[in-house]
Amino acid sequence: MLELGECAAHPSVTTMKRIQSDSMAVSALTHIVIDLSYRDAKRRSVLDIPETRDEVFGKILSFKSILQGIKAGKVQIVLF
Numbered sequence: 863m864l865e866l867g868e869c870a871a872h873p874s875v876t877t878m879k880r881i882q883s884d885s886m887a888v889s890a891l892t893h894i895v896i897d898l899s900y901r902d903a904k905r906r907s908v909l910d911i912p913e914t915r916d917e918v919f920g921k922i923l924s925f926k927s928i929l930q931g932i933k934a935g936k937v938q939i940v941l942f
Contacts, residue, residue, distance in 0.1 A: 881922070881925060888925075888928055888931070889927070891928065891931060891936075891937050892936065892937060892938065893937065893938050893939075893940050894922070894923075894928070894937060894938070895940045895942055896908060896909070896918065896939065896940070896941050896942065898941055898942060899942060923939070
């Protein structure tokens, strides 16, 4: 098992607009982390709110290069 100091992690936070405009390459993408711990005033998570749920499933996870990575097993979705 690798210790934290033995490997490099390069996290990145982005928006769909940056992915669509190729401002951020997704070729080295290995994980998509979705933070479900945040709750809004109505106690809804990012997947409970229709607008953000539609953005996640309708745009991000269906984006061609991301979807190919998921199908090939190169990209994993992590629910946090």
